[in-house]
Amino acid sequence: MSTLNDLVAQSEYIADKKCRLENQWHSYHSTLIRAVTLSNKKINHQFTCSIDNDIRFKLFNHFTVCIHLDNGFYNQNIAYRINLNDASEDEQFLTFAHATLDENNKIDEQIDINNQQEIFQHYLNKIQPIYQCIFDALQSKQPITPALKKLLNSI
Numbered sequence: 001m002s003t004l005n006d007l008v009a010q011s012e013y014i015a016d017k018k019c020r021l022e023n024q025w026h027s028y029h030s031t032l033i034r035a036v037t038l039s040n041k042k043i044n045h046q047f048t049c050s051i052d053n054d055i056r057f058k059l060f061n062h063f064t065v066c067i068h069l070d071n072g073f074y075n076q077n078i079a080y081r082i083n084l085n086d087a088s089e090d091e092q093f094l095t096f097a098h099a100t101l102d103e104n105n106k107i108d109e110q111i112d113i114n115n116q117q118e119i120f121q122h123y124l125n126k127i128q129p130i131y132q133c134i135f136d137a138l139q140s141k142q143p144i145t146p147a148l149k150k151l152l153n154s155i
Contacts, residue, residue: 017103018074024101025069028078028113029055032067035120043124060134065127066093069101076101080126082152084145094152097126129155 002010032055036045045065046058054068063082070077078101081093099107099122111118129151137147 020103021069021074021076021101024103024105024113025053027105028101028107028119029053031114031116031119032123035116035123038116039120059130063130064091064093065130078107082130082148084148084152094149096130096152096155099126 033047036043036057037047044060046061048056048058048064050056050066052068054066056067057065059065059082063084066081066083068079068081069075070079078099079095080097080099081095083091083093085092100109101107101113102109105113107113107119107122111122113119130148133147133151134144136142137144
């Protein structure tokens, strides 16, 4: 049987872990926004504000990319999602990549969440299949949205 002291200790441990994860997310959030917005590389991204605790970029002034921690208590999974619907339609985000935020301030056990250059390169690697699909569809004169849907269904 647990004592009150045991429950207090467990409660503090859980709260500390949750707070640390939230702080790590906020660090990653800030680093990625700075990396994309301050980059001199022309990747056709515009940062857009969000009412949620996510990161949103507009690609080519059309597609919205949303990056967020997955739902659930102490979930360390980062989801990278894209909305393929037009602005006149309800948003419907589809996942195109995942990453893991660990307790050592790392993404995918390698990328320092405070290193702007590493975070930017990591993000570019995640979004590259989207760019490749759009590029290939344009080159082959195919509709882009169906090509993206096909790509996302295969991931």
